[in-house]
Amino acid sequence: MALFKTKENTVYDTTQLKIPEHIAIIMDGNGRWAKKRLMPRAAGHKAGMNTVKRIASAASDMGVKVLTLYVFSTENWSRPNDEVNFLMQLPIAFFNDFVPDLIKNNIRVSVTGNVDALPVATQDAVNRAIEETASGTGMVLNFAMNYGGQVEIVGATKKIAEEVAKGHLSPDDINSEVFSAALQTAHLGDLATPDLMIRTSGELRLSNFLPYQAAYAELYFTDVLWPDYSSDDLMAAIQSYTKRDRRFGGLNDESEKQA
Template sequence: MFAFFNKKDPADMDDVQLDTNRIPAHIAVIMDGNGRWAKSRHLPRIAGHKEGMNTVKKITIAASDLGVKVLTLYAFSTENWKRPTDEVNYLMQLPVSFFDTFVPDLIKNNVQVQVMGYVDKLPAATQTAVNNAIEETKDCDGMVLNFALNYGSRAEIVTGVQKIAQQVADGQLTVDEIDDTTVDAALMTASLAPYSDPDLLIRTSGEERISNFLMWQIAYSELVFTDVKWPDFTAATLKACIADYQSRDRRFGGIADNK
């Protein structure tokens, strides 16, 4: 089963030493705590989201420099539409300003942008910004920066099941042929293969739940929960989380040879 982080602030840990041969290939992050970060400073919630985007820029470069292959960030869920209209409108504008200023740095660092989720349901300007960033970075072959935008794992699984059912109905697939590989290929992370499943899932701000994120893909991921709010998350925090990951014995349901 999953092991859980002890929740002390990893940003307080100095001189973290990492095994460069055991850097997680795919790190997924639930970027939580922007609103509470702003509230604690008597600022509007949108100030937290703005600072959170600055953190995305820093952590993207840090992860790329460490040799991470895929960094998946939970940017906006299918449930986030329930938030106040002003906040939602601001969140929809963020990708526009983010990509407008950051794409040159992504290209410089050989980072490719991918986006998973129901992008066609986003405002036109947001769709345009997303599609332009994908197009402009398509030739980059370093780390993939994968945004989960208007994404929800249950909706993803339903869509995947519908896709498989249609293949069966069309005679392209038999029921007996459906297996893990079939499901993997029907999900929104299929394009990330062979790194579709995160090795490490990090959630910031002290909450300890998955919140409808990559539920199929994290079956054997290591989970790290930290009290650090996303705007305060630094390259040092990331390294500390990876160090915690490297301290674990990943058995994938089996037992260690010496047990």
């Protein structure tokens, strides 16, 4: 019987489940969580940071290989300066507190997005976490930070165009493998494409998150606000994923092919 126990002390039987290799989550609802409690938005973001710890531990225990979390988008810079400044401080506090647990649980940190455009202190915290967890051979905890899918695709196109202009690449050589290698998720290798994409808080859109990579991801939406999201909620998403028939544009069995 395949059982595991999460940090929330919940024991699950995963015998009959298909555990997604790569789960991507749009962590939405921090502001609304705070507003419901008559608290400042910063309190919601801080509570959301604690949820990251909880869900990262649970996903690792479940056997997920990559967990990508949408932390800060290229569009989030348009938020009020005070909120942006607070969000830039969160990774510093998060990694200072959580890296020892990540090392203990064999979890490796990686980042997708333009880290170089972040404040220096934030960059230092992120790069230090990547370095200190580099020997981890378990789950990859991948943060989409200063990431935007459209910006990523335009950047990949420019990169490939430059290679063509230099004569290093022929237009006829451009295929999905070449394009994927030019994307910001290339460091994830064969696990760059999410199997399951989750969005919390009841919103029904992808918000520029991994638009190329998630072409065949299973989508799961929940009304739960991110600070309230638990390992039980993650398990519910995986149970839904288990019941789905992933065809990738084809047919899975002979009866379907003959119909």
